[in-house]
Amino acid sequence: MSKVQIQLHPGTVQYTLCIIAEELVFRVWLQAYAGVWLTALLFVLLHGYFFTAKYPWWYMLLLVAVSVLMGYGYQYYGLGASLSVHLLFNSFAFQFIKKIIQT
Numbered sequence: 001m002s003k004v005q006i007q008l009h010p011g012t013v014q015y016t017l018c019i020i021a022e023e024l025v026f027r028v029w030l031q032a033y034a035g036v037w038l039t040a041l042l043f044v045l046l047h048g049y050f051f052t053a054k055y056p057w058w059y060m061l062l063l064v065a066v067s068v069l070m071g072y073g074y075q076y077y078g079l080g081a082s083l084s085v086h087l088l089f090n091s092f093a094f095q096f097i098k099k100i101i102q103t
Helices: 010-046 057-077 079-102
Strands: none
Touching: 010 057, 010 079, 057 079
């Protein structure tokens, strides 16, 4: 029987740990005090998306909407739901941002 070896790029581990840390801070801790909507706004605001011209206005609204989705996902389905949405969104968003920066 052969062994399967999985090698992770260090960036993948760091990326995943950052998502876990953000969800613990914003959903588990802050959302308990501030609620879903305020937490979503703070999440986007603290990421700095409102302070740069590189991102179109609709992208900022999309981020608020996705953050609200993560908040309600956590509230109704648990941490795994918000982590999954965060991971999937970031995976697609990084490709989008890369295209914006290149133009």
